[in-house]
Amino acid sequence: MSDLAVTQADVTDAATRLTGVVRETPLLSHPALDAIAGRKLLVKAESLQRTGSFKFRGASNAVAQLPKGTSHVVAFSSGNHAQGVALAAQSHGLPATIIMPADAPVSKIKGTKGYGAQVATYDRATGSREEAAQPFLKKSGAQLIHPFDNPHVIAGQGTAGTEIIAQAAAQGVQQADVLVCTGGGGLASGIALAVQGTGLRVRTVEPEGFDDAARSLAQGSRVTNAATTGSICDAILTPSPGTLTFPILQEHAGPGLVVSDTEALRAAALAFTYLRIVLEPGGAVALAAALFKGKEQNGDAVIAVATGGNVDAEMFARILEHVPIPDAADGTSAW
Amino acid sequence: MSDLAVTQADVTDAATRLTGVVRETPLLSHPALDAIAGRKLLVKAESLQRTGSFKFRGASNAVAQLPKGTSHVVAFSSGNHAQGVALAAQSHGLPATIIMPADAPVSKIKGTKGYGAQVATYDRATGSREEAAQPFLKKSGAQLIHPFDNPHVIAGQGTAGTEIIAQAAAQGVQQADVLVCTGGGGLASGIALAVQGTGLRVRTVEPEGFDDAARSLAQGSRVTNAATTGSICDAILTPSPGTLTFPILQEHAGPGLVVSDTEALRAAALAFTYLRIVLEPGGAVALAAALFKGKEQNGDAVIAVATGGNVDAEMFARILEHVPIPDAADGTSAW
Numbered sequence: 001m002s003d004l005a006v007t008q009a010d011v012t013d014a015a016t017r018l019t020g021v022v023r024e025t026p027l028l029s030h031p032a033l034d035a036i037a038g039r040k041l042l043v044k045a046e047s048l049q050r051t052g053s054f055k056f057r058g059a060s061n062a063v064a065q066l067p068k069g070t071s072h073v074v075a076f077s078s079g080n081h082a083q084g085v086a087l088a089a090q091s092h093g094l095p096a097t098i099i100m101p102a103d104a105p106v107s108k109i110k111g112t113k114g115y116g117a118q119v120a121t122y123d124r125a126t127g128s129r130e131e132a133a134q135p136f137l138k139k140s141g142a143q144l145i146h147p148f149d150n151p152h153v154i155a156g157q158g159t160a161g162t163e164i165i166a167q168a169a170a171q172g173v174q175q176a177d178v179l180v181c182t183g184g185g186g187l188a189s190g191i192a193l194a195v196q197g198t199g200l201r202v203r204t205v206e207p208e209g210f211d212d213a214a215r216s217l218a219q220g221s222r223v224t225n226a227a228t229t230g231s232i233c234d235a236i237l238t239p240s241p242g243t244l245t246f247p248i249l250q251e252h253a254g255p256g257l258v259v260s261d262t263e264a265l266r267a268a269a270l271a272f273t274y275l276r277i278v279l280e281p282g283g284a285v286a287l288a289a290a291l292f293k294g295k296e297q298n299g300d301a302v303i304a305v306a307t308g309g310n311v312d313a314e315m316f317a318r319i320l321e322h323v324p325i326p327d328a329a330d331g332t333s334a335w
Numbered sequence: 336m337s338d339l340a341v342t343q344a345d346v347t348d349a350a351t352r353l354t355g356v357v358r359e360t361p362l363l364s365h366p367a368l369d370a371i372a373g374r375k376l377l378v379k380a381e382s383l384q385r386t387g388s389f390k391f392r393g394a395s396n397a398v399a400q401l402p403k404g405t406s407h408v409v410a411f412s413s414g415n416h417a418q419g420v421a422l423a424a425q426s427h428g429l430p431a432t433i434i435m436p437a438d439a440p441v442s443k444i445k446g447t448k449g450y451g452a453q454v455a456t457y458d459r460a461t462g463s464r465e466e467a468a469q470p471f472l473k474k475s476g477a478q479l480i481h482p483f484d485n486p487h488v489i490a491g492q493g494t495a496g497t498e499i500i501a502q503a504a505a506q507g508v509q510q511a512d513v514l515v516c517t518g519g520g521g522l523a524s525g526i527a528l529a530v531q532g533t534g535l536r537v538r539t540v541e542p543e544g545f546d547d548a549a550r551s552l553a554q555g556s557r558v559t560n561a562a563t564t565g566s567i568c569d570a571i572l573t574p575s576p577g578t579l580t581f582p583i584l585q586e587h588a589g590p591g592l593v594v595s596d597t598e599a600l601r602a603a604a605l606a607f608t609y610l611r612i613v614l615e616p617g618g619a620v621a622l623a624a625a626l627f628k629g630k631e632q633n634g635d636a637v638i639a640v641a642t643g644g645n646v647d648a649e650m651f652a653r654i655l656e657h658v659p660i661p662d663a664a665d666g667t668s669a670w
Contacts, residue, residue, distance in 0.1 A: 020505075026361060026383060032449055045383075047611045048361060107608065114367060170355075272651070273442065276382045276644030278611040309611030313658035316607070320655075323648035 004193075004251065005244040006151045011158035011194045014061045018159055021091075022057050025049055025160070027167040027303075030274035038294045040301040042173060043287060044164055045277050047309030051111070053235070053283065054160050054187055054307050055084030055147075061156025062145045063088040070094065071141030076129035078234050079108025080308050081147040086115035099132045105234065105280075105312045124229055148186030149242040157187040160305065161194025161202075168200070168303060175199035176301040177254060179286035182206050182213045183236035185245030187307065192252035200303070204249065204256040205289040207233040207264065207282070212240045213249065214256025222246050232261050232315065235282030235308055257296060262322075263288040269322035271306065278316065283308035339528075339586065340579040341486045346493035346529045349396045353494055356426075357392050360384055360495075362502040362638075365609035373629045375636040377508060378622060379499055380612050382644030386446070388570070388618065389495050389522055389642050390419030390482075396491025397480045398423040405429065406476030411464035414443025415570050415643050416482040421450035434467045440569065440615075440647045459564055483521030484577040492522040495640065496529025496537075503535070503638060510534035511636040512589060514621035517541050517548045518571035520580030522642065527587035535638070539584065539591040540624040542568040542599065542617070547575045548584065549591025557581050567596050567650065570617030570643055592631060597657075598623040604657035606641065613651065618643035 028043045046054040059081065063073065075085040076099035089096035096117040100109055101124035112119055122132035137144055146153065164178060178195060180188040182204035192202040204213040210233070212225045224240040231237060241249065259267075261281065267288035268279040279287070283306055290297075290304040311319075363378045381389040394416065398408065410420040411434035424431035431452040435444055436459035447454055457467035472479055481488065499513060513530060515523040517539035527537040539548040545568070547560045559575040566572060576584065594602075596616065602623035603614040614622070618641055625632075625639040646654075 023361060023363075026358060028358075028383065048363065048380075048383075052611050269648075272613055272648075276387050276613040278607055278613060313604075313607075313655040317652060317655055320648040320652055 004248050006154045006193060006248065008193050008196050010151065010155035011162060011190060014155040015159045015162040017064055018057060018060055018156065021060050022159065023049055024163055027164065027171065028275045028277070032274050033270060033291065036270070036291050037302060039299065040173060041290050042168055042171060042301065042303045043271070043275060044160060044303060044305045045275070046160060046305060046307050047277055047279055047283055051083035051087050052308055052310040053080035053084065054157055055080040056087060057159050058153035058156035058186055059084035059088040059145060062150055062152040063092050063094070065152050066143050069141055070143045072097070072139060073145060074133055074136045074142050075099070075145045075147065076133050077147055078237065079104045079112070079310060080235050082108065082112040082117070083115060083310070085145050086112045086117035090116045097136045099129050105310065107312050108310050111310060148184030149244045151244065154186050154190045154245060156190070158190030158194040160187065161191030164191070164303060165195060165198055165200065173301045173303070176299055176303050177297055178202050178303045178305065179205050179257065179289050180305045181236055181283055181286045181307040183238035185213055185241045185249055187305065188253060189245040189248035191305070192248055196252060202253045204253060205286040206236065206256065206258055207231040207285055208258055208260050210237050211256065211258045212238070214258055216241050216246060217249060217253065217256050233264055233282035233285060235280060236285070257289040257293050259285050259288040259293065263292050265319050265322045267291055268319040269324070272319065273323055277306065278309040278311060279306050280308050280311035281315065339583050341489045341528060341583065343528050343531050345486065345490035346497060346525060349490040350494045350497040352399055353392060353395055353491065356395050357494065358384055359498055362499065362506065363610045363612070367609050368605060368626065371605070371626050372637060374634065375508060376625050377503055377506060377636065377638045378606070378610060379495060379638060379640045380610070381495060381640060381642050382612055382614055382618055386418040386422050387643055387645040388415035388419065389492055390415040391422060392494050393488035393491035393521055394419035394423040394480060397485055397487040398427050398429065400487050401478050404476055405478045407432070407474055407478070408480060409468055409471045409477050410434070410480045410482065411468050412482055413569050413572065414439045414447070414645060417443065417447040417452070418450060418645070420480050421447045421452035425451045432471045434464050440645065442647050443645050446645060483519030484579045486579065489521050489525045489580060491525070493525030493529040495522065496526030499526070499638060500530060500533055500535065508636045508638070511634055511638050512632055513537050513638045513640065514540050514592065514624050515640045516571055516618055516621045516642040518573035520548055520576045520584055522640065523588060524580040524583035526640070527583055531587060537588045539588060540621040541571065541591065541593055542566040542620055543593055543595050545572050546591065546593045547573070549593055551576050551581060552584060552588065552591050568599055568617035568620060570615060571620070592624040592628050594620050594623040594628065598627050600654055600657045602626055603654045604659070607654065608658055612641065613644040613646060614641050615643050615646035616650065
């Protein structure tokens, strides 16, 4: 065993702590998706988690373990961690300030405020969210909850993996890759810890041009993306894997997968059609890899984590344009 | 006790029979929806049931109890019962023929064929689905599964109520009206039986112009709608309550509620925004009543059953036009 910042026992503890706090989200499937994927495909619908993404798991686990004397929570986030922290802080009666990129979806900014948090914005192309958070962190009693490089956050996200193990087994699946939409790697590393010792293995999935995790895993050290903007997958445009998350992924995850923005839109459209769930593009990349990158996978089954559903109506209208044209005559579909 | 065709014990038996067959669907909520409703609002997301609607429950319970010698299943349906019967028959290795209106959403016809069923269509304005089913029923070994006037179907639909009782109690709700989208009344009557003796009470919800259940309950006998087409809520345009379902509703349900098509669209838009689920208009009328007919309700909490999510991209684009315009400045919304 190497010296990782988080252990499988931490995930187990988090699962106990979060019982009744987080929703157990369903593991969905549809024969039409199996047919496209070429294997049994199970979809963990974390879009149905409270605040609309898995981020509420890690945020809740972290807020529950803040040091005594904490009077104020600070976070930076493109929107999903923001909402997760905002609700977790509100549930614990703590004020929260969230630093968000100015170009974050309005629904995410609105959602964050809706959970009682104060929002401050910065320019994603020219500014740094870490810098923008500094003034708020100087206040006495303030505590930053990092979106992924925080052991409690990683352990909390891992509770999605704890659920997946039991739910997949109940559906007869015990050997499979678990594809995870990946920004900084908090969810992927948490699930990787959770599934240690089972027949499940995590694989990161990222959008083209933002494949820092895949490239870092391939070359054995953390690399940074050239671009900071330019994909519709706003939720997962993190510059590089985390210092805590990357060693976990290196030890426990398989090779990373990469999909195009168009494949993410098509996956979200298929999730609309067959699973009746709402996914944001960044929350659909793992499903896209399961559906369209089958040649890069092995085995009879695959599990895709659908990480978030916080999407504006305008973007969802774009997704609807990718819904397969039904051909009622023979029951098949075509794009 | 009056002499009803189905009992609470039948629902309990069905719940046992269907364990591991139907999905336990989540009971969702969001503070923004509570605020609109003016009370705690819990949404039973049957749109996440296998085949995209609650209908798979009743169909599975009925197919599991078909008489020996059954060689062929027949059903008539606007689409959701069709898919439920098709998958239930397929699961039991039985061929199925489904009679559907020619104007049913293409996605529903396609979904039905996707589960291996044969589809025959009829004209909803000029024909009768009962007549259209006759040629197929004349074959030896054929069995009709009526969409609502079948005791096994009613008991199977009631299992949604069994789940609601436990899930609502876990969220601290034991006294509430349970609003149910109503066509022929199979789901409403099944849930009404399930919740007998609890603090929950069923109320039917229908679209304007198709409020046969509400009017029948008000006058104490079954009445028929003047129109057979003309609402976007295609799933629930049944002419009158069933002969088996109506006596159950009369004994156990409260007064019926009625909403407009526009209210159904707005409810589906809010479900998209805050619950990240896909609802069809007919599957959103109960949520619409919970949100917009609060003055016709009492109590601290309300439960709305979101019955189906089988909607074409074109109709969902209409729903998206009703998404509240977010006002990021203050976190409030307006249409």
